[in-house]
Amino acid sequence: MPNPDPQARALANRSNLEEVIESLLGEEVPLLSVGGVSRYLKSLLGGDPYLTRLWVVGEVSSCQRNHTGHLFLTLVDPESGDVLRGVVWQSQTARLSFWPKVGQQVLALGQVGIYSGGSYYRLVIWQLLPAGEGLLAWRFQQLKARLAAEGLFDNQRPLPTHPQCIAVVSSPDAAGWGDIRRTLNQRYPGLRVLFSPAQVQGEAAPESIVRAIRRVERDGRAEVLLIARGGGAGEDLACFNDERVVRAIAECRIPVVTGIGHQRDETLADYAADYAAHTPTAAAERVVPDLRELQRQGSQLRQRLVTCTLQVLEKAQERLHHAHHRLLQIHPERLLHQAQKHLLQRQQRLVQAVRHRLQEQQQRHQALQQHLQALDPAAVLRRGYALVRDERGSLVRNPCLPPQTRLRIELAGGSFWVRVEESHEPPQT
DSSP: OOOOOHHHHHHHHHHHHHHHHHHHHHTTOOOOOHHHHHHHHHHHHHTOHHHHSEEEEEEEEEEEEOTTSOEEEEEEOTTTOOEEEEEEOHHHHTTOSSOOOTTOEEEEEEEEEEETTTTEEEEEEEEEEEOTHHHHHHHHHHHHHHHHHTTTTOOOOOOOSSOSEEEEEEOTTOHHHHHHHHHHHHHSTTOEEEEEEOOOSSTTHHHHHHHHHHHHHHHOOOSEEEEEEOOOOTTTTGGGGOHHHHHHHHTOSSOEEEEESOTTOOOHHHHHSSEEESSHHHHHHHHSOOHHHHHHHHHHHHHHHHHHHHHHHHHHHHHHHHHHHHHHHSOHHHHHHHHHHHHHHHHHHHHHHHHHHHHHHHHHHHHHHHHHHHTOHHHHHHTTOOEEEOTTSOBOOOOOOOTTOEEEEEOSSOEEEEEOSOOOOOOOO
16 A cells, blocks of 8 residues: 655644544543643642641652752652652751751651652652651750750759668669669668659650659658669650650759669750769669778778877877976976076176166266366356456456446455546557
8 A cells, every 4th residue: 555645644633633622622621731730730739738748758869969059859668669859948958957868767847849840749848857766866865955955954962971861763663673772771771761653664654753753852851862764775764855754853852863774875864863873773872872881981980090099199198208308307496596597697787787877977977067166157266366247237348448437346255346547458469
């Protein structure tokens, strides 16, 4: 059969297409473009409340950040093999709680939408969390940071050195309670122990532990509180990471010691306690001293006291012997005689000094008296000299006097009046 003409074939196909369209339009089938389909699917997904905000769990099979800062990753369902693409916009990457790695199980919070550029649906991710044990660890760290910021982990109260009464919060069926009793009886027999029972595992455990702590506080006799539980899986110890339990421990009015799990276990209750031991047995050892050790220390102190007392007595005896020896060498009568002799010597030196000073004063007095006698006018007159005074009684020193001037002449034996007949000036020398 000969091939039909290509132009004829095209006309035939066009005719058939028109017939198909006419038939579809007659059945009221919608006609959409590719973009119309994308927009329609977006509107469907955007109107579904189940898909606008949901958590998706999956394994990260690829994770890459492009040059614009957006993070593109692929989540895989390990059981079914289904794949879901995801994107974290650059503006949201700084708010992620952690950075995902390939092969890691994660929880992704976001919205399912259509990417029209590739005609596939994807998850626009707002937040990522580690799944499984990673999620528990992340929640643990978040709660730990928040409670630490509130100051709930700042308790460091000193524990009593020799408590007379302690309280224990634990399960009566727990092996840790038996270890605690055995340790306390061995180390510190006679100690009063108040047991406040509580559930230490399960959903009701946090509230039960809080009630047990409050019960001890209301009783008021215990000097320190011990909270204990034996080892177990992470979910078995979850009640000691409960915020209610942590706050009850931090707000407790008496010091709290925890002994939870094994050495590798770590709970928020340990951070809130005043002292955290690795095991219930270690907690009991920390709460009370070892009586045998106290007895050994008491024996050592007693021996040291005896030794120190003997040393003090020996030194006192040496000082007494030395004092006795000095007393024999220096008798009181001899000391008295020496003191009297020394006093007599000082008395003699004092008398000599007074006499010498008296002689000096007497000699000075005599010299002054002689000097005064030499200056006495009466003595001068007795040697033949005379004093000439005028009528007013003033001494006459100038011989040039007018005639008939009356003068009084004083001699050693008396005085008389005279008149000047003639005056002469002293001769020139």
